[in-house]
Amino acid sequence: MATQNKTTETEVSVADFLANVDDEQKRADSFRLVGLMSEWSGFEAKMWGPTIIGFGKYTYQYASGHGGTAPMIGFSPRKPAFSLYVYSPTDKSRPLLDELGKYKISKACIYVKKLADVNIDVLKKMCLESIAYLHEHHECACREK
Numbered sequence: 253m254a255t256q257n258k259t260t261e262t263e264v265s266v267a268d269f270l271a272n273v274d275d276e277q278k279r280a281d282s283f284r285l286v287g288l289m290s291e292w293s294g295f296e297a298k299m300w301g302p303t304i305i306g307f308g309k310y311t312y313q314y315a316s317g318h319g320g321t322a323p324m325i326g327f328s329p330r331k332p333a334f335s336l337y338v339y340s341p342t343d344k345s346r347p348l349l350d351e352l353g354k355y356k357i358s359k360a361c362i363y364v365k366k367l368a369d370v371n372i373d374v375l376k377k378m379c380l381e382s383i384a385y386l387h388e389h390h391e392c393a394c395r396e397k
Contacts, residue, residue, distance in 0.1 A: 259300050259301040259304060259322070260300065260301065260320075260321070261298050261299070261300055261306070261309065261321070261323075262298075262299045262300065262301065262302075263299075264299040264302075265299075266286060266297040266298065266299055266305055269299060269303075269305070270282045270283060270286070270305075270329070273329050275331075277366060278329050278334070278366070279329070281329070281334070281366055281367040282305075282327075282329045282334075284367060285305075285327055285334075285367065286305060288372070288375075288376070289305075289307045289325055289326070289327070289379065290307060292307075292325070292376055292379045292380060292383075293307035293308050293324060293325055293379065293383060294308070295307040295308040295324070298323070300322070300323050300326065303328045303329075303330070304323065304326050304327070304328045304335075304337070305326055305327055305328065305329075306322070306323020306324070306325070306326035306337070307323055307324060307325050307326060308323060308324035308325070308383070309321050309322065309323055309324060310322060310323075310324055310386045323337065324382070324383050324386050325337060325338045325379045325382055325383065326338075332363075332365075333356070333363040333364055333365050334363065334364050334365075334366075334367075335361045335362075335363060336361055336362040336363070336364060336375075337360065337361050338361075338362060338375065338378050338379045338382055339357070339361070339362055339378060339382060340381065340382040340385035340386065342381055342385050344377075344381045345378055345381045345382070345385075348374050348377055348378050348381070351371055351374045352370050352371055352374045352375065352378070353369050353370035353371050353374070354369040354370065355369070355370060
């Protein structure tokens with residue numbers, strides 16, 4: 253039986269959530285990311301679960317039967333580092349990692365301490381490539397744009 257996705261879009265205000273980010277630099281970087289990702293995606297920021305800020309959405313389905321809806325791109329201003337949900341493993345995205353700047357990566361996201369550590373132009377390319385990948389491989393809101 254398929255399980256329910258815990259991270260879903262909410263009605264919580266992004267501005268209210270960010271106003272409670274303790275670290276002043278992280279809060280300023282967060283508001284900048286909201287502006288940039290909104291511009292790049294064409295979608296306004298929405299809260300997903302209690303801590304993720306997402307832009308647009310797509311539907312996925314795994315062979316196991318598990319599926320759900322997730323933001324096309326997004327981030328979370330966590331205490332140790334930003335979690336950036338902007339990466340799809342494509343032939344165009346992989347080389348961009350070499351140009352991104354100072355980061356760590358896991359299967360699902362890229363971790364950066366502050367925006368000054370990364371090349372914003374490269375981050376934009378990664379976001380656009382991820383949106384293009386989702387458009388090609390999933391049902392997503394990007395088809396409406």
